[in-house]
Amino acid sequence: MSDPTTPRLLRALSGETLDRPPIWFMRQAGRCLPEYRELRARAGDFISLAMNSEMAAEVTLQPMRRFAFDAAIVFADILLIPRALGQELWFEAGEGPRLGPLPAIEALRDQVQASTERLAPVGETIARVRAALEPERALIGFAGGPWTVATYMIEGRGSQREAARTFAYEHPEELDALLEVLVESTARYLVMQARAGAQALKIFESWAENLAEDVFERIVVRPHAAILEQVRAAGVTAPFIGFPRGAGALVEEYAEGTPVECVALDTQASAALGRRLQAQGKTIQGALDNLLLRAGGRALDARVEQLLNQWGEGAYVFNLGHGILQDTPIANIARVVERVTGQRVPQEFVA
Amino acid sequence: MSDPTTPRLLRALSGETLDRPPIWFMRQAGRCLPEYRELRARAGDFISLAMNSEMAAEVTLQPMRRFAFDAAIVFADILLIPRALGQELWFEAGEGPRLGPLPAIEALRDQVQASTERLAPVGETIARVRAALEPERALIGFAGGPWTVATYMIEGRGSQREAARTFAYEHPEELDALLEVLVESTARYLVMQARAGAQALKIFESWAENLAEDVFERIVVRPHAAILEQVRAAGVTAPFIGFPRGAGALVEEYAEGTPVECVALDTQASAALGRRLQAQGKTIQGALDNLLLRAGGRALDARVEQLLNQWGEGAYVFNLGHGILQDTPIANIARVVERVTGQRVPQEFVA
Numbered sequence: 001m002s003d004p005t006t007p008r009l010l011r012a013l014s015g016e017t018l019d020r021p022p023i024w025f026m027r028q029a030g031r032c033l034p035e036y037r038e039l040r041a042r043a044g045d046f047i048s049l050a051m052n053s054e055m056a057a058e059v060t061l062q063p064m065r066r067f068a069f070d071a072a073i074v075f076a077d078i079l080l081i082p083r084a085l086g087q088e089l090w091f092e093a094g095e096g097p098r099l100g101p102l103p104a105i106e107a108l109r110d111q112v113q114a115s116t117e118r119l120a121p122v123g124e125t126i127a128r129v130r131a132a133l134e135p136e137r138a139l140i141g142f143a144g145g146p147w148t149v150a151t152y153m154i155e156g157r158g159s160q161r162e163a164a165r166t167f168a169y170e171h172p173e174e175l176d177a178l179l180e181v182l183v184e185s186t187a188r189y190l191v192m193q194a195r196a197g198a199q200a201l202k203i204f205e206s207w208a209e210n211l212a213e214d215v216f217e218r219i220v221v222r223p224h225a226a227i228l229e230q231v232r233a234a235g236v237t238a239p240f241i242g243f244p245r246g247a248g249a250l251v252e253e254y255a256e257g258t259p260v261e262c263v264a265l266d267t268q269a270s271a272a273l274g275r276r277l278q279a280q281g282k283t284i285q286g287a288l289d290n291l292l293l294r295a296g297g298r299a300l301d302a303r304v305e306q307l308l309n310q311w312g313e314g315a316y317v318f319n320l321g322h323g324i325l326q327d328t329p330i331a332n333i334a335r336v337v338e339r340v341t342g343q344r345v346p347q348e349f350v351a
Numbered sequence: 352m353s354d355p356t357t358p359r360l361l362r363a364l365s366g367e368t369l370d371r372p373p374i375w376f377m378r379q380a381g382r383c384l385p386e387y388r389e390l391r392a393r394a395g396d397f398i399s400l401a402m403n404s405e406m407a408a409e410v411t412l413q414p415m416r417r418f419a420f421d422a423a424i425v426f427a428d429i430l431l432i433p434r435a436l437g438q439e440l441w442f443e444a445g446e447g448p449r450l451g452p453l454p455a456i457e458a459l460r461d462q463v464q465a466s467t468e469r470l471a472p473v474g475e476t477i478a479r480v481r482a483a484l485e486p487e488r489a490l491i492g493f494a495g496g497p498w499t500v501a502t503y504m505i506e507g508r509g510s511q512r513e514a515a516r517t518f519a520y521e522h523p524e525e526l527d528a529l530l531e532v533l534v535e536s537t538a539r540y541l542v543m544q545a546r547a548g549a550q551a552l553k554i555f556e557s558w559a560e561n562l563a564e565d566v567f568e569r570i571v572v573r574p575h576a577a578i579l580e581q582v583r584a585a586g587v588t589a590p591f592i593g594f595p596r597g598a599g600a601l602v603e604e605y606a607e608g609t610p611v612e613c614v615a616l617d618t619q620a621s622a623a624l625g626r627r628l629q630a631q632g633k634t635i636q637g638a639l640d641n642l643l644l645r646a647g648g649r650a651l652d653a654r655v656e657q658l659l660n661q662w663g664e665g666a667y668v669f670n671l672g673h674g675i676l677q678d679t680p681i682a683n684i685a686r687v688v689e690r691v692t693g694q695r696v697p698q699e700f701v702a
Contacts, residue, residue, distance in 0.1 A: 162642065169646040209560075209597075212640045212672070213621050214654060246560075248599025249624040270564050273600040289563045291513065295520040303565065321563070 007138035009071040012317050013200055013239040013261050013283050021308070021316040022070035023340040024140070025293075025333065027323030028063040029075045032330065035062050046091045050077050051121045057128035064133065066349040067333065068341045071138040071200070072129055074193070076122050078144025078204055081185055082153050084115035099156045105177045112181060116188040123196035130197030141198025143189050145205025145244070146182035146223040150175065161207055168215055175219065183223050187230035194236040202241040202264070203227065208254075209246025216250050221257035228259050241285060245322070249273075255282050267321030271310040278314035285317035288336070294325050296332040304339055358489035360422040363668050364551055364590040364612050364634050372659070372667040373421035374691040375491070376644075376684065378674030379414040380426045383681065386413050397442045401428050402472045408479035415484065417700040418684060419692045422489040422551070423480055425544070427473050429495025429555055432536055433504050435466035450507045456528045463532060467539040474547035481548030492549025494540050496556025496595070497533035497574040501526065512558055519566055526570065534574050538581035545587040553592040553615070554578065559605075560597025567601050572608035579610050592636060596673070600624075606633050618672030622661040629665035636668035639687070645676050647683040655690055 006014075008022040030036050036059055043049035050056055059075040079097050083089040085108045088100030122141075130139050151164035168175050190201045208220050224242055231240075242260035244251060248268070255263050255277050263277050265286035274284045288307060292300050307318065318340050324333070334345040357365075359373040381387050387410055394400035401407055410426040430448050434440040436459050439451030473492075481490050502515035519526050541552045559571050575593055582591075593611035595602060599619070606614050606628050614628055616637035625635045639658060643651050658669065669691050675684070685696040 165640075165642050166646055169640075169643050169648075169650050172650070210618055212618050212638070212643065212654065214657065215640075216619065246599075248597075248619050249602065249621045250619055251600065252623070253621055267561055267563050268567065268599050268601055270600045270604055272603070287563070289516075289520075289566075291516050292520050292563065295517055297520075299520050299523070303563065306565065 007136050009138040012315055015315045017314055021318040023318040024069045024071040025324055026320050029060050031324050031326050032328045033062055053121045053124035056125040060129045067337045068343045071140050073140040074126050081149055084118040085111045096158050102153050108181045112185050115185045116192055119189055123192050126193055126196040126198050138199045140200045140202055141193030142202040143186045145203050146179045147219045148205050148207045149182055150178050151207055179223050183226045187227045190231050191234045191236050194238045200239050205244045208244035221254055224258045274311050283315035285319045287321035290320050290322045290325050293332055294328040304336055358487050360489040363666055366666045368665055372669045374669040375420045375422040376675055377671050380411050382675050382677050383679045384413055404472045404475035407476040411480045418688045419694045422491050424491040425477050432500055435469040436462045447509050453504050459532045463536045466536045467543055470540050474543050477544055477547040477549050489550045491551045491553055492544030493553040494537045496554050497530045498570045499556050499558045500533055501529050502558055530574050534577045538578045541582050542585045542587050545589045551590050556595045559595035572605055575609045625662050634666035636670045638672035641671050641673045641676050644683055645679040655687055
């Protein structure tokens with residue numbers, strides 16, 4: 001058993017079953033808080049905000065002031081890596097990210113070392129947040145999964161992923177080369193984040209859905225395992241949370257094939273699946289429906305109890321199965337945090 | 352062991368392991384065949400085609416002339432049920448289906464009996480196809496899963512399903528009432544299809560993805576179990592294929608909770624998951640990636656071998672994990688059918 005002064009999140013990630021699970025929410029920073037929207041309006045575009053350490057630290061800390069979350073997650077974006085590798089990135093209002101043409105693989109490879117340097121502001125954000133955050137609350141660094149990032153780089157936007165999935169079949173060697181560059185850049189980025197103060201590292205493989213098993217093994221499992229190997233080789237011991245969103249039953253292949261300490265489960269995870277992973281020594285995280293968090297009411301209360309009951313007897317991190325939706329009532333977030341932590345949220349933080 | 356003159360598909364659905372699995376492809380009728388596109392151009396809109404028994408029978412039979420598929424599936428659409436229940440339905444070119452406002456639940460309930468009568472042309476299509484099809488080839492009837500059909504009825508179109516999933520939380524009683532009407536209408540429709548000559552019945556729950564376990568149980572598993580109960584109560588013994596597409600690990604809860612003879616698996620099904628279902632006495636169907644069928648090449652050949660090897664030692668129906676894509680080369684279809692059946696496709700049918 002770890003030191004009880006260790007942040008609750010890190011105790012859970014080390015495999016400990018706690019009196020109550022730690023709680024944090026994907027996308028807790030940004031999105032639904034009015035103080036975020038106010039700051040965002042001042043910051044200009046999204047990338048300027050993410051690359052401005054002072055403002056990004058403030059956004060990261062905003063939800064921590066309102067709620068007794070056990071962890072903060074640095075405010076950044078999974079597409080900062082392609083940008084740092086030299087692919088043009090911009091955001092269309094109301095439509096999401098757009099990327100310029102995919103550079104040649106050699107050009108990308110040449111930028112790997114420089115990409116880490118260009119991402120230094122994220123390290124500075126982490127250092128600022130860590131300095132401001134209470135010691136019992138952990139700070140999570142993150143990066144996108146190589147496949148998810150590659151789909152954006154190939155398609156130029158977030159969309160059907162059909163073009164990228166077809167690319168995986170028609171150009172397997174080119175894809176493998178791209179994933180290799182992304183693995184190296186991502187590993188270096190995560191090492192930098194850990195050295196700056198991130199105590200846990202999460203890989204968001206947001207588009208692990210609809211992949212055939214052989215493809216999933218090749219483009220998700222192996223790259224994640226390679227990232228962990230490279231990060232560990234650099235001497236970083238921070239625990240990993242792997243999130244192969246939409247992987248369905250392939251989550252079990254993922255858990256077997258990568259040495260992540262924690263597997264984050266999406267909304268459709270079954271109780272039985274989570275318990276099987278716990279029995280295999282994994283901490284699990286998830287999987288409250290973000291639509292239910294927004295809808296609220298008795299159905300929300302009942303589902304929170306169900307999740308606590310079905311997984312709370314093992315190593316478990318309470319979280320959503322997908323990020324908070326923009327129009328989620330703050331009162332609903334407060335209600336769940338209160339139930340899980342047992343700490344009352346002051347009324348002024350609910351409005 | 353069943354009578355060896357029984358169609359190969361029905362032997363597999365009865366749990367038999369065969370010298371080679373039966374093969375058919377979702378969306379084999381329509382979509383990618385030039386003779387379909389020609390007929391479609393003459394038929395006018397999609398609904399007119401689906402409700403014209405002579406033309407729908409012809410479309411159903413077209414792929415059977417080219418390829419040694421072991422089963423035909425009646426050419427129809429999952430949205431014929433809401434239309435038969437009185438909700439307006441039309442197709443926007445290039446955009447897919449649109450539905451008018453959702454009628455009141457009482458109005459829908461009043462139409463259940465009439466809906467079966469309005470769907471009589473589908474029965475006639477089935478009778479025509481059965482009369483024309485060789486006895487060793489089976490004919491499959493189908494309907495949409497109540498939840499999938501309900502999402503269209505609620506949202507008025509195929510889209511994000513967010514509105515329908517939110518409806519499931521915010522209006523659980525209204526949704527349950529709608530699902531109950533759809534269960535009854537669907538059961539009657541499937542009974543009608545079986546009596547007209549359909550030898551197996553498939554439920555396409557195309558949008559079983561992203562549902563939390565408790566919701567999945569309530570809006571997918573229970574309605575499917577209720578359909579089976581009502582169809583069996585009417586004396587119909589045709590085997591069922593249940594297809595909860597995108598259900599991920601919840602496929603196992605589905606298999607436990609519904610007495611379908613066969614569980615159709617989507618593209619991301621793992622070998623282990625399929626084998627667990629086979630060990631529990633289910634026949635499985637799937638799960639070739641439709642993008643890979645379109646892409647072709649050595650990757651396609653290799654995956655076909657892998658599927659045959661991983662599941663062929665149990666009760667297995669070879670199929671895709673999702674419907675054929677419109678621009679799939681016919682030569683790729685021919686190649687897979689040849690490999691699975693061992694029968695050469697005549698050259699004139701490949702062009």
